[in-house]
Amino acid sequence: xxxxxxxxxxxxxxxxxxxxxxxxxxxxxxxxxxxxxxxxxxxxxxxxxxxxxxxxxxxxxxxxxxxxxxxxxxxxxxxxxxxxxxxxxxxxxxxxxxxxxxxxxxxxxxxxxxxxxxxxxxxxxxxxxxxxxxxxxxxxxxxxxxxxxxxxxxxxxxxxxxxxxxxxxxxxxxxxxxxxxxxxxxxxxxxxxxxxxxxxxxxxxxxxxxxxxxxxxxxxxxxxxxxxxxxxxxxxxxxxxxxxxxxxxxxxxxxxxxxxxxxxxxxxxxxxxxxxxxxxxxxxxxxxxxxxxxxxxxxxxxxxxxxxxxxxxxxxxxxxxxxxxxxxxxxxxxxxxxxxxxxxxxxxxxxxxxxxxxxxxxxxxxxxxxxxxxxxxxxxxxxx
Amino acid sequence: xxxxxxxxxxxxxxxxxxxxxxxxxxxxxxxxxxxxxxxxxxxxxxxxxxxxxxxxxxxxxxxxxxxxxxxxxxxxxxxxxxxxxxxxxxxxxxxxxxxxxxxxxxxxxxxxxxxxxxxxxxxxxxxxxxxxxxxxxxxxxxxxxxxxxxxxxxxxxxxxxxxxxxxxxxxxxxxxxxxxxxxxxxxxxxxxxxxxxxxxxxxxxxxxxxxxxxxxxxxxxxxxxxxxxxxxxxxxxxxxxxxxxxxxxxxxxxxxxxxxxxxxxxxxxxxxxxxxxxxxxxxxxxxxxxxxxxxxxxxxxxxxxxxxxxxxxxxxxxxxxxxxxxxxxxxxxxxxxxxxxxxxxxxxxxxxxxxxxxxxxxxxxxxxxxxxxxxxxxxxxxxx
Numbered sequence: 001x002x003x004x005x006x007x008x009x010x011x012x013x014x015x016x017x018x019x020x021x022x023x024x025x026x027x028x029x030x031x032x033x034x035x036x037x038x039x040x041x042x043x044x045x046x047x048x049x050x051x052x053x054x055x056x057x058x059x060x061x062x063x064x065x066x067x068x069x070x071x072x073x074x075x076x077x078x079x080x081x082x083x084x085x086x087x088x089x090x091x092x093x094x095x096x097x098x099x100x101x102x103x104x105x106x107x108x109x110x111x112x113x114x115x116x117x118x119x120x121x122x123x124x125x126x127x128x129x130x131x132x133x134x135x136x137x138x139x140x141x142x143x144x145x146x147x148x149x150x151x152x153x154x155x156x157x158x159x160x161x162x163x164x165x166x167x168x169x170x171x172x173x174x175x176x177x178x179x180x181x182x183x184x185x186x187x188x189x190x191x192x193x194x195x196x197x198x199x200x201x202x203x204x205x206x207x208x209x210x211x212x213x214x215x216x217x218x219x220x221x222x223x224x225x226x227x228x229x230x231x232x233x234x235x236x237x238x239x240x241x242x243x244x245x246x247x248x249x250x251x252x253x254x255x256x257x258x259x260x261x262x263x264x265x266x267x268x269x270x271x272x273x274x275x276x277x278x279x280x281x282x283x284x285x286x287x288x289x290x291x292x293x294x295x296x297x298x299x300x301x302x303x304x305x306x307x308x309x310x311x312x313x314x315x316x317x318x319x320x321x322x323x324x325x326x327x328x329x330x331x332x333x334x335x336x337x338x339x340x341x342x343x344x345x346x347x348x349x350x351x352x353x354x355x356x357x358x359x360x361x362x363x364x365x366x367x368x369x370x371x372x373x374x375x376x377x378x379x380x381x382x383x384x
Numbered sequence: 385x386x387x388x389x390x391x392x393x394x395x396x397x398x399x400x401x402x403x404x405x406x407x408x409x410x411x412x413x414x415x416x417x418x419x420x421x422x423x424x425x426x427x428x429x430x431x432x433x434x435x436x437x438x439x440x441x442x443x444x445x446x447x448x449x450x451x452x453x454x455x456x457x458x459x460x461x462x463x464x465x466x467x468x469x470x471x472x473x474x475x476x477x478x479x480x481x482x483x484x485x486x487x488x489x490x491x492x493x494x495x496x497x498x499x500x501x502x503x504x505x506x507x508x509x510x511x512x513x514x515x516x517x518x519x520x521x522x523x524x525x526x527x528x529x530x531x532x533x534x535x536x537x538x539x540x541x542x543x544x545x546x547x548x549x550x551x552x553x554x555x556x557x558x559x560x561x562x563x564x565x566x567x568x569x570x571x572x573x574x575x576x577x578x579x580x581x582x583x584x585x586x587x588x589x590x591x592x593x594x595x596x597x598x599x600x601x602x603x604x605x606x607x608x609x610x611x612x613x614x615x616x617x618x619x620x621x622x623x624x625x626x627x628x629x630x631x632x633x634x635x636x637x638x639x640x641x642x643x644x645x646x647x648x649x650x651x652x653x654x655x656x657x658x659x660x661x662x663x664x665x666x667x668x669x670x671x672x673x674x675x676x677x678x679x680x681x682x683x684x685x686x687x688x689x690x691x692x693x694x695x696x697x698x699x700x701x702x703x704x705x706x707x708x709x710x711x712x713x714x715x716x717x718x719x720x721x722x723x724x725x726x727x728x729x730x731x732x733x734x735x736x737x738x739x740x741x742x743x744x745x746x747x748x749x750x751x752x753x754x755x756x757x758x759x760x761x762x763x764x765x766x767x768x
Contacts, residue, residue, distance in 0.1 A: 001421075001422055001423060003414070003423065005414060005415070005419055005421065005423075005424065008414065008415035008418050008419060008424070008632070009413070009414060009415045009632060011413060011414060011423070012410065013409065017409075018406060018409055018410060021405070021406075021409070022402060022405075022406055025397065025401075025402055025405070025589060026396065026402060029393070029395060029590065030387070030389060030392065030393060030395060030715065031389070031392035031393045034392050034717065034722075035389055035392060035705075035715070035716075035717040035718075036702065036705060036706060036709065036717075036718065037385075037389065037705070037708075037709040037714075037715035037716065037717070038385060038709055038713070038715065039385060039387065039389075039395070039715055040389065040392070040715070040717075069454075070453075070454035070458070070591065070631070070634065071631035071632050072631060073607060073609035073610065073630045073631025073632075074454070074607060074630075074631060076609065077606075077607040077608065077609065077630075097609075097610060098608070098609055098610045098611075098615065098618070099608075099609035099610050099630065099631060101618050102608035102609055102610075102618060102619060102620055102630075103607070103608045103609070105608075105618045105619055106608050106619065106620065109619075197631075197632065199632060205409060205634075205636060206413065206632055206633065206634045206635050206636060206637070207454065207591035207592075207633075207634025207635075207636070207637045208591070209631075222461075222606065222607070223457060223458060223461040223487070223606070224461065224482070224483075224486030224487045224489075224490050225457035225460065225461065225481075225482055225483035225486055225487070225722075226457065226481060226482040226483050226486075226722030226723075227482075227722070228722065231482065231719065231720040231721070231722050231723075231724055232720060232724045232733070233724070234482070234485050234486060234489045234724065234725070235486060235489055235490065235493075236486055236490065246457045246458075246461075246483065246486075247454070247455035247456060247457025247458060247483060247581075247593075248392070248393060248455050248457075248581065248583060248590055249590065249591075250454065250589075250590045250591025250634070250637070251590050251591075252589060252590060252591070253590070253591045253634070253637070318420065321419075321420060321421070322420060324421075325420065325421040325422055329422070330421075331414065331419070331421035331422065331423055331424070332419075332421065333418065333419040333420075333421075333424075334419075334420065335615065336615040336616060337615070338418075338609075338610030338611070338612065338615050339610075339615075340615055340616045340617070340618065341618070349616070
């Protein structure tokens with residue numbers, strides 16, 4: 001199978017990820033921070049090493065400000081619901097995933113917050129001036145994706161961060177598609193909170209994610225439970241990361257997430273970016289050359305995190321995706337990608353798009369096979 | 385290391401669990417239910433097979449009523465916060481873990497619910513008549529542990545279920561220490577909601593847990609996000625299990641949890657119970673025989689899920705646990721075990737207890753070594 005669904009979850013993982021997950025499970029996996037014995041301490045150390053490696057990757061200075069979650073969705077819910085109060089105004093974009101849209105719409109309905117959705121251009125890119133203009137007295141949060149999961153467009157998040165900083169507004173970056181795919185620096189980019197999964201471009205296992213919270217941003221936790229700290233207290237401790245990490249952590253998963261980051265570091269994020277950009281450009285250019293298809297992604301490294309979104313003229317995306325899978329063994333994702341507003345913005349609400357999402361283990365040969373398949377499909381369509 | 389901290393997380397796991405987790409990660413792990421391609425469908429199937437196996441284990445008739453969570457703590461938060469409204473009365477016990485106590489105390493403070501804690505006897509066992517007497521007009525929920533994580537005492541949960549059913553009250557069972565250790569049947573035991581982890585007696589990996597919700601119990605979800613269903617809707621779908629499963633699931637973890645249940649089935653839960661009860665009795669009797677120690681657990685299979693809680697007279701639990709680890713290589717857990725009210729009930733709030741929690745991979749030889757170690761420690765203490 002040619003796997004081009006890396007935006008859903010990356011596959012395969014680096015060998016080191018498999019090895020470290022298994023080694024953790026088989027050799028030392030006790031409950032981290034929940035006991036003083038050797039294995040518990042080893043597990044605690046392994047979690048701390050992963051926490052530090054991940055923080056260092058994003059220039060997060062205090063590792064205690066990173067809390068592990070089960071996925072980016074949990075991290076986004078914790079960030080959004082932990083911060084907002086009735087009457088707050090939130091600026092976001094039409095390119096957001098349902099993991100941002102649904103919590104916000106729920107709070108709008110149930111808590112009474114106010115929402116402004118900034119409309120992007122034909123690729124979904126927002127105009128910074130529009131964000132600037134949307135700021136109001138009660139604007140508490142700007143929530144934006146680093147890169148769209150539909151077409152890979154990279155948002156001008158550093159500039160958004162600058163506006164947020166200047167106005168004293170909290171900036172939440174949804175880095176679900178960005179983390180491990182593009183360069184993110186929480187200091188340079190003025191990011192106050194960042195939610196990201198471990199199992200996408202960070203190359204870790206499923207069941208992992210994290211939320212970074214800047215020291216001066218005070219959240220209310222979404223869940224309470226055992227933290228292994230302040231156990232005599234029947235209320236949740238307010239120290240980070242314990243406050244946001246109730247219950248047993250996914251130690252092997254976190255270790256694997258750390259190993260994924262280790263792989264990226266050893267290969268070099270810049271190298272991975274260049275390699276994937278080359279594949280994106282090849283696929284994008286090939287599709288243009290064949291013709292009979294419409295593209296919804298840009299094809300340069302500064303505006304695309306690794307996705308080619310397209311449609312064959314006049315045919316529903318699910319049909320093309322189905323044929324690619326059944327006839328050619330090529331895994332893509334069709335439909336709405338849990339991002340209806342993004343599709344509305346791109347004008348693809350009815351047809352969806354066929355999404356090719358490229359990972360660092362894809363090859364030039366695979367892209368050639370994809371282009372041959374598309375050529376055949378388009379030819380067949382035109383002959384019908 | 386002699387691992388006797390299975391109540392924190394079980395170790396080791398059955399070989400089949402390691403194998404299936406790794407096979408999933410290496411061979412087919414895409415995003416389940418998020419695409420129509422071969423690998424995504426394989427992942428979806430694997431999750432469904434695990435869901436069915438786990439449901440069958442607890443006699444849950446409709447697998448769609450089981451939602452996967454990251455741990456039991458998340459499941460408990462979803463159950464408690466999803467159900468309760470201002471003015472509701474909740475009956476619970478003093479033997480609960482902080483994963484039950486902290487969400488309830490938080491709702492008492494912030495939402496205005498009313499709490500009644502039923503006090504147990506010297507072992508923490510509650511009197512059913514006390515629960516019956518505590519029921520009020522506005523009692524909406526009874527939340528009780530299946531078995532204490534401090535001393536292993538098994539609660540009379542079937543009888544609690546009968547009361548709840550008769551009075552039309554929702555019964556939530558915290559099966560963190562019970563699931564996979566004692567027999568639980570959601571029909572026979574009249575359980576309306578059940579929260580449990582995958583990584584304790586069910587022998588699955590960390591990062592897994594689940595919440596069962598009976599069809600007629602309507603919850604509000606704690607988190608919203610992408611569900612792969614109703615993607616065009618900016619609000620959370622209300623169908624189970626999607627409603628409670630936002631974001632990417634932990635596919636390898638869930639597969640491993642299913643493999644853990646498969647192992648229990650192949651060995652037989654009754655056989656595992658008998659084997660562990662034999663080890664518990666051996667350790668318990670041995671401690672009594674040595675003397676100079678106080679026991680807080682019962683020693684028979686009907687009243688103990690696999691824990692021997694004890695203290696050496698006059699010495700803090702953390703000190704004993706430390707010596708057991710450093711000198712003898714025996715892993716236990718001292719302190720309060722995230723259950724302060726249980727320790728208050730047992731009279732061990734100051735000293736904590738040393739908790740030996742037994743798993744199905746412990747051996748008679750290991751218990752002999754533990755008893756020898758305890759004998760030496762007690763002797764040394766008495767000579768000081």
